[in-house]
Amino acid sequence: MQEKTAIVTGAGSGIGKAIARRFAAAGARVAVVDLNGDAAGASAAEISAAGGTARALTCDVANEQSVADMAATVVDTWGSADIIVNNAGLQFISRVEEFPLTKWNQLIGVMLTGAFLCTRACVPHMKRRGWGRIINISSAHGKAPSPWKCAYVSAKHGILGFTKVMACELAEWNITANSICPGYVLTPLVEKQIKDLAVQYGIDESEVPQQVLLKNQPLKKLVSTAEVADLALYLASDQAQCVTGQALSIDGGWTFC
Numbered sequence: 001m002q003e004k005t006a007i008v009t010g011a012g013s014g015i016g017k018a019i020a021r022r023f024a025a026a027g028a029r030v031a032v033v034d035l036n037g038d039a040a041g042a043s044a045a046e047i048s049a050a051g052g053t054a055r056a057l058t059c060d061v062a063n064e065q066s067v068a069d070m071a072a073t074v075v076d077t078w079g080s081a082d083i084i085v086n087n088a089g090l091q092f093i094s095r096v097e098e099f100p101l102t103k104w105n106q107l108i109g110v111m112l113t114g115a116f117l118c119t120r121a122c123v124p125h126m127k128r129r130g131w132g133r134i135i136n137i138s139s140a141h142g143k144a145p146s147p148w149k150c151a152y153v154s155a156k157h158g159i160l161g162f163t164k165v166m167a168c169e170l171a172e173w174n175i176t177a178n179s180i181c182p183g184y185v186l187t188p189l190v191e192k193q194i195k196d197l198a199v200q201y202g203i204d205e206s207e208v209p210q211q212v213l214l215k216n217q218p219l220k221k222l223v224s225t226a227e228v229a230d231l232a233l234y235l236a237s238d239q240a241q242c243v244t245g246q247a248l249s250i251d252g253g254w255t256f257c
């Protein structure tokens with residue numbers, strides 16, 4: 001990862017933060033990108049304190065100008081944008097007939113359009129250097145549904161299609177594109193869902209992991225952020241030069257595909 005620049009979106013928290021930390025420990029220069037500037041700053045400061053190279057950037061991945069400014073700053077700072085990890089995301093749970101259009105647009109905007117905008121901003125720099133890695137954080141919900149998550153599941157299925165198009169369109173420049181599909185990972189995104197699902201199912205919050213989240217998962221374990229970060233690091237490496245267009249699951253056997 002020496003001499004490589006990685007942009008990790010949503011890196012102020014959870015999975016993105018773990019990926020940013022892992023990439024920096026492997027020697028990459030990491031742009032810690034988040035809508036929450038304070039969280040991005042804290043995450044970048046942790047990486048710097050550990051001896052890594054990181055810069056925090058506040059950016060709304062769903063906003064075209066914000067993404068263009070972010071990418072320009074990264075390239076001005078380090079001269080390249082070799083790896084993009086499209087990780088920023090959020091959840092909203094509601095029955096379809098009550099699902100607000102604003103929430104639908106927000107979830108699709110961040111997790112599908114946002115990934116498109118960030119990828120589009122990085123690809124010219126990847127082509128220029130004849131090497132690139134696009135890593136999209138989809139979900140087990142990119143392969144399987146759950147009720148009351150129509151926007152999330154649609155965005156996460158959609159990103160798998162986007163990934164495959166990038167894999168065939170960019171292969172001649174040594175640019176690979178892959179998706180990671182984690183099962184439930186205990187991060188702020190899931191902690192909030194546990195509260196909402198306890199209300200929806202009329203059960204205690206402590207019962208939600210085993211009775212709801214892990215119900216269809218043979219291993220009955222929450223995935224760790226470190227497991228996702230390690231897979232992202234592999235996909236970003238030269239060892240994964242022939243892995244492209246894939247949707248790799250880390251889901252305890254939930255989806256079987």
Ligand SMILES: NC(=O)c1ccc[n+]([C@@H]2O[C@H](COP(=O)([O-])OP(=O)(O)OC[C@H]3O[C@@H](n4cnc5c(N)ncnc54)[C@H](O)[C@@H]3O)[C@@H](O)[C@H]2O)c1
Binds near residue numbers: 015086190
């Ligand atoms: N936690 C899980 O169980 C799980 C499982 C599968 C997939 N995922 C996916 O992993 C990714 C990270 O999730 P997490 O669990 O770490 O969540 P998280 O809530 O801990 O972190 C998400 C981060 O994205 C940022 N973000 C939100 N909107 C943004 C925007 N418009 N622009 C820039 N940043 C924005 C947030 O500020 C936050 O820091 C998401 O795409 C999520 O869908 C999570």
